[in-house]
Amino acid sequence: GGVTTIDAGFKNTSSCESAITFLDGEKGILRYRGYSIEELAKKSNFVEVSYLLIFGALPTCDELAKFKADIRKQSLVDEDIKKILDGFPKSAHPMGVLSALTSALTAFSPKSVDVDSPEEMYDAIVKIYAKLPVLASWAYRKEEGLPLEYGDNSLGYVENFLKMMFDLPNEVYKPNPVIIKALDKLLILHADHEQNCSTSTVRIAGSSHAGLFASISAGISALWGRLHGGANQAVIEMLEEIKEDGGGYEKYIAKAKDKNDPFRLMGFGHRVYKNFDPRANIIKVAAEEVLADLGIDDPVLDIARGLSTVALEDEYFKSRNLYPNVDFYSGIIYRALGIPIPMFTVMFALGRLPGWIAQWREMRLRKEPIGRPRQLYIGATGRPFIEKEER
Numbered sequence: 545g546g547v548t549t550i551d552a553g554f555k556n557t558s559s560c561e562s563a564i565t566f567l568d569g570e571k572g573i574l575r576y577r578g579y580s581i582e583e584l585a586k587k588s589n590f591v592e593v594s595y596l597l598i599f600g601a602l603p604t605c606d607e608l609a610k611f612k613a614d615i616r617k618q619s620l621v622d623e624d625i626k627k628i629l630d631g632f633p634k635s636a637h638p639m640g641v642l643s644a645l646t647s648a649l650t651a652f653s654p655k656s657v658d659v660d661s662p663e664e665m666y667d668a669i670v671k672i673y674a675k676l677p678v679l680a681s682w683a684y685r686k687e688e689g690l691p692l693e694y695g696d697n698s699l700g701y702v703e704n705f706l707k708m709m710f711d712l713p714n715e716v717y718k719p720n721p722v723i724i725k726a727l728d729k730l731l732i733l734h735a736d737h738e739q740n741c742s743t744s745t746v747r748i749a750g751s752s753h754a755g756l757f758a759s760i761s762a763g764i765s766a767l768w769g770r771l772h773g774g775a776n777q778a779v780i781e782m783l784e785e786i787k788e789d790g791g792g793y794e795k796y797i798a799k800a801k802d803k804n805d806p807f808r809l810m811g812f813g814h815r816v817y818k819n820f821d822p823r824a825n826i827i828k829v830a831a832e833e834v835l836a837d838l839g840i841d842d843p844v845l846d847i848a849r850g851l852s853t854v855a856l857e858d859e860y861f862k863s864r865n866l867y868p869n870v871d872f873y874s875g876i877i878y879r880a881l882g883i884p885i886p887m888f889t890v891m892f893a894l895g896r897l898p899g900w901i902a903q904w905r906e907m908r909l910r911k912e913p914i915g916r917p918r919q920l921y922i923g924a925t926g927r928p929f930i931e932k933e934e935r
């Protein structure tokens with residue numbers, strides 16, 4: 545039948561029922577499986593939150609120990625993946641590399657998962673969860689010309705990841721506990737956000753019964769863009785540019801307000817949060833703490849503070865309910881923690897992975913239909929073919 549409604553960007557369309565993440569954009573509430581993000585960020589850790597999101601309940605001690613042990617068993621990737629990585633130029637952006645390598649994993653686990661088998665589902669989930677940090681660290685090491693290595697399975701998730709990234713051939717990297725704690729918190733804050741662009745991409749790709757790894761690879765590509773996960777890199781580049789330009793941010797605020805200028809304030813605004821982004825509030829405090837703990841005086845943080853204070857008082861931003869979002873401060877912390885700028889969005893991908901997995905799993909277990917939006921056709925009406933000579 546004919547379609548009469550259109551909802552560009554799905555601003556008012558629910559694509560599914562979901563029991564994973566609750567988000568109230570007016571009140572600034574975010575909960576994973578009923579637990580507030582504030583409480584999880586304070587009391588839990590990323591692996592536990594991942595389990596909660598994916599399987600629906602906080603793990604018991606035994607369940608958590610088993611999950612961790614199973615992850616450890618899957619933390620190697622096929623050696624041939626290194627050959628694929630070798631084919632990329634050093635200048636390749638790690639998000640492109642990560643998406644490609646994740647897709648390449650399908651070649652080494654070609655059997656399609658029987659979603660009615662809890663064992664097969666669990667196996668696929670643990671595989672991708674264990675291997676993505678390895679691929680992410682390799683994407684970075686390739687760019688740096690460092691040898692590719694595996695981590696140390698006796699370490700926790702974040703510490704192990706940092707070691708995989710930063711160990712040098714003759715020097716073992718010893719991360720500061722402040723850095724580990726801050727990164728763990730950031731991963732928790734990014735772990736799910738209901739039907740955002742990349743998660744919807746994972747669900748739509750998976751709804752055709754494409755496999756988990758292929759669907760996650762599609763999600764990584766969607767996350768890369770500047771309006772979504774790529775905003776964290778874009779924010780720090782914007783703040784750096786303002787610094788180079790003498791620190792005057794008023795000009796940039798004016799540019800963002802100018803409707804003839806495509807420039808937007810990166811890290812401002814959100815599709816759903818219209819009051820504040822609860823994640824941004826937690827991250828802002830964490831950024832201040834981390835910089836103080838590490839004794840870093842970052843002029844970029846002063847610019848961020850000043851810019852957000854002025855923008856929040858400005859009628860343009862006020863009337864449109866534009867507030868700093870999660871990405872406004874995350875880049876400042878990542879930089880203070882020594883994460884290289886092109887890896888910022890990769891950190892987001894690692895954080896979002898459990899959310900993607902949980903949403904894919906829920907979609908498949910609920911036997912959702914294939915995602916296939918309709919359209920309103922606005923092209924030419926039927927016309928006769930014109931021969932080349934007569935065009």
Ligand code: CMC
Pocket residue numbers: 553740770771772773774775800801807808809810811812813814815816864866869870871
């Ligand atoms: N700077 C200046 N104006 C803006 C901005 C901004 N950052 N964001 C929105 N606006 C204006 C927009 O021009 C529009 O104005 P008008 O009504 O006069 O046409 C109004 O605010 C509503 O914006 P919209 O584009 O209709 O809102 P949206 O829900 O489609 O877009 C957004 C949401 C996040 C893509 C957008 O706010 C944006 O581009 N922000 C900058 C990029 C960014 O920080 N992204 C990270 C989002 S949070 C984490 C994540 O999802 O990855």
